[in-house]
Amino acid sequence: MNFLANALGSLTGSSIPYNIGDRIVTGVGSDYSSNSIWNVYLGTKKENNMACTIFEFELTNPSTSKYVQLARNALKKQRSMKLPSVLNTLDTFETDSVIYIVTERVQPLETVLANNEPLSQQAFIFGIYQITTALKFINLEGGSLHGNVSSSSIYITESGEWRLGGFELATNIKTDDFGIFNMAYQLPSFNSSLAPPEFINQGASVLPTLGRHAVKLDSFKLGVLIYELFNEGKSVTDISQTTNMTKIPRNMGAHVKKLLNQSVNVRYSAEQFLKTGETSFFETPLIKCYKELSEISFRADDEKLSFLDTLEGIENDCPPGFVESKLLPELIKQFGLENTASDGTSQSALLYHILKFSPSLKTEAYSRLVKPVIIKSFTLADRAVRMMLLTSLPRYVESFTNYEVSDKIFNHLITGFNDTSPAIREETVKAILPIADKLTDRQLNNDLLRHLAKSQNDEKPEIRTNTVICLGKIAGLLNHNSRPGVLVTAFTKSLKDPFVPARISAVMSLASCIDYFSPEVCCSRVLSAVAPALLDQSSKVRMEAQAAFDSYVNKIREAAADLPEDKPDTIESQSQEQQHIQDNMGAFTLGWGALSKISDKIGGKIVDPPDSTRDSTPDLLKPATSETGIQQLPKVSNLKIDDDFEEEDNGWGFDIDEEEQKPATKPAPKTALRPSKPLQTTRSVPAKRIPKAPGLQLKPTNKLKLDLEIDEDGWNDGW
Template sequence: MNFLAKTINSTIGSLTGSSIPYDLGERVVNGVCSDSPEPNSVWNVYEATSRKEPRVRVTVFEFDLKNPRASKYVLFARNAFMKLKSLSLLPGILNIVDFIENESFLYIISERVKPLGSVLKMGSSDYMSQYELLLFGIYQVTEALKYLNKEGSSIHGSLSKNSIFVNEAGEWKLGGFELVVNIQDLDTEILSRAFDLPTYLSTIHPPELNEQRLNYISSASPAQILKLDAYLLGVFIYGIFNPEVRSLDPAKLNKPSKLPRSLASHVKKLLHISPSIRYSVEAFLNAGMQSCFNLPLIGVSKHISELRLKSTVEKLEIFNSLDELEQLPDGFFEYKILPELITTFQSLSTNQDSQQSALLLLILKRVDQLDKEAFQHQIKPLVLRAFELPDRAIRITLLSSLPTIIDHFAPYEIQDKIFPNLVQGFNDTNSSIREATLKSVLSIADKISARQLNNDVLKYMAKLQNDSTPEIRTNTIICLSKIATYMTPSSRAAVLATAYSKALKDPFVPSRVSSLLAFENSIEYFTPEVCCSKVLSAIAPALLDKSSKVRTEAQRVFDLYFSKINEAANHLPLDSEETVNLESENSENILSRLNPLSLSSMKLKNTQSLLSGLGSNTHSGSTVSLTMKQENFSSESLNADRSLRNLSNANVEDSWNEVGNDWDSTSDYQSKSLLPHLEASQKPQESEQLKATRQIIKGIPQAPKRSLKLQPKSKLKLDLLDDDVDGWENEW
């Protein structure tokens, strides 16, 4: 044991101010060894980090033993050093991480803390207005002082703002142990030099101590000595609620102030001039628990400190009571509650009785109170693991919280770890999961890859447009219009037009209204040509919708698109005069070439003259035919007409039946029966009108040689707006 002690002492003795295993940062308190003209502590206090674990943040209290200006304070520094070693485990006392001593320096390494005075200044009037938070801090100081007095059998002796520190959890911790002595073994040397402390003269002390000084301490009973701390506690509380009073006057302490009504009467008893009537710290704490300290925040804090002794059900009851709290101290959730929540969540193997999902909800509800580093190391691994759990309650909790946490994840984490698990919700049989998954797309649309959005997400959304739940169909269109800006431009217009057009045929009125609003919001993605060919034809039927709301929206959106088309048309160039004249001449030429075929130049004659040669006619009653009204035919034409009369008279009804079965026999002017016969009977000399007629006949397009047979029932299929009832076809 002696060898071990010598080894430890030699190791500590070799350390210097620059060789301790902590990197010192900003100085937050100026001590007597600093250059400050008004030091408010024996110690120089620094923010620091551990060299072994850079994420571990601490506060270093440093005292220079060899500094000439610190010579008269060495006794106080060593007393604080030794008392904290033995008393720091008491509740509410500054949590000490390490003690280091060498020939030149004393170091006390504590948890990361800030002086109370700086915290109150940072909070300004907002912090002061939240008197419940102040009561919570006063309760913590009172409890720590009670443990020091009773369980530690010690008196603090120098309680003030300068001896109170606030840790990262927002808890007020008791420090400043320079005058701490045991009431059973009073160190009169330290108490006799109390006036040398930097802040002693700026603090109001009990009247009996001011009058009798050390004589009172040596003659008073232990209970009376402890009431010295009670008086200092009353002064401290008065100063907290009256920060504008820089120098407190003992005569004003009993006058009305800004103290809360529930607290004022108890503080008055703490400040009583008679030690026999004055409250002790313990009596004040007990009385306060029935009045001013009876707060939900204080109750939750007490339960959390005992959390490890509770069952899972009891823990959940305590955690759920957090919802009753309007406000928590800065850092209280992150450093005090969150670690317990995560530990409890990870200890559960299943989501029995929805315990895991309830814990996860409590964690994610307050992520806005966490800094970036805390989220990265504590929340992110938990969320990624939770996405892998096949539980619907947990999935709903994650999806509903996704908008508030998604920005903390890197794109590769979303694409590789979150997205593959998230899209499984599109196929879930529970409609709530499908709808929540659909809404979550809005949060990740700009963070997933183009392939995931344009292939995977749009495929699932096309399927959801046929969902049996009308609300999901409606939300699909709303979601699609909001993520349109992230879609591939080359296919965006086609996908949107097809999806919106399909939604306009939905029997659910809100879905049709949403489609029209989506058309309105997406007008920038449609070119004027697409507006003409697809959009207007899709919106037009909605103008006669059964719902008046749909009709009103359809008219408004229709006019909006029509205005866009008109605006685009106004920018098109006008035809030149030469082009207009040329098109007019072409039109006149076409009309003049059609004149010989005018019905006015035709008259009815015996059908035998037209149909002779088409076959024998068994019905002699058919005597009507169509012939040209030309009076001065040549002899060749007359010969051709006589030849036609010699043809047998064909049955008219049988001939139209043949027309129905063979479009070639009627549409081909160069038929095998009529024209060859005419050509054979013609002579080289033809009339001018016959020549013109033949020329026009040659210009008429030939009918197809393959016969087109009319079927009893048409099999033609109409393609309306390229609408695919089973999906959006290949519009990806």
């Protein structure tokens, strides 16, 4: 049982310290059309869950028995090849039944090209540069012939870098014979790419005779690979198909022809092709970034800034994964190490590029890499960094949750309102718009409004103007109970701002916030605030004020049109009440005759009364009681007016001269009229002072000597 368990464990990979995951390549043991002798799986290390790729070869599978020598040669050579752009081997295992080669996490190039969007031309050049570099080190420093360069032997890492694998035919030129190449035509990946003419004509026996030119077998296959990549992966089966170089970059085409030269003596080696390309077609921003990225830690500040300048425009050329796994991690590392004791220029430039490249990241990668950098940056006391955060905020704020903004960013951001730099204060006001909907109710309606109220008094008119604009745009988020008062107060204040754009912004903000005001508020507060702007010194303000005023008036009219009309019975009831009041007030009016004489005296005219009551006055000697129980004052039809009435300008029974001598703050003297009989009233009525009419005077001598007692305290009781 133990033996069976160990055997099964070996077959399933449970005996190695790695977890075998999904299969991404099926070898010829299970698929005869495959170009690989390996089953390739995604895996993880059991100890730390590190991502990796596992190559598996089944030694006991009859379908793969003829490839055993090739698989073991790959195991031996790949384990010893620790060279740039060569597939990095982490572990190797061999049992009686299976061979495992564990490498860094990669995907086959063929799979990437088939399942993803087409790579850019610059991305292809970047990959070709890396494969050429790998061949140069294998041929020169390694002293070996790879022999199996094709799209089937190339893999792409998570960072978008190209890696050369497929070492089944690898041979050391100095110590090994070339016997393994006798099996070359059995290898599917070798057959998938056109071989050089000398090998086709003479086979493996030609290689020992070529001496140092033997490595040009690799350069010929490199030329075939380049041609196929730029021609949409179309396989080359004959050298005559490579004459058309129109799809290859112009500065590279002539050199690719030299790689495909049929004469081995004239043909470019990988070293020659690389050396030529470094001053020509390999001199691209992406390749330059790749070469200098690992050395940026050792550069001076001016060199770092020069390097960062080369990053402009490469975001569209980067291969998949390059930004996330290669570029950003290095930039973030440098941002954390950067010394900002001088002016912080390098750090702000690093932050700029971190924010620039981050939108292409997936959510998980963004949260892991970029969010901690942004949150930390808000705590730094560096104006260049803060300015970069504020101006770039719309790019990244949507990637943050409401909690992250309100709890980790807002409290640091609002310190910018108090900064001594006007530029920081202005950008802080502008930064409110993207984050307003992510703030808590207290932060929005309390903390933020206090700072905006302060900004409205800023010495810089641009800041005052932007404050009004900001408030108008976030008005919909404010508490609906306090919103009308806040908006009217703020906009009214800005309407008095000496800066014309601030006044224009206030009027336009009022117009845009019309839906937040009830018709009652529009009538009582808004119109009175807008009206003075109709006569503003600026024609632009007047124009916008007129438009806003008309909008509010139309809203008020629409609201008034929805109010109910008075019902007929209501109108009748109100008319009766009005008539009743008029009847009760009749006792306090003068007769038509007296009023006519007074009117003639002052040059006016009174229209005749509608009925027979003309020239009649109330009888003061005869008390009368109204229907309501209030006793009416007697008519004064028998009251004789002195002939001098018509000759004087004013006369209401008051001594005008005496009144004018008394201080204005003291009450005027009472005029007592004594009737021949005491007037009995059931309710005291306060005396009403009649205003003086200029030019009219009544002499104090009355021919009717009446003594009328008036209860002055009775007004309060009567009303």
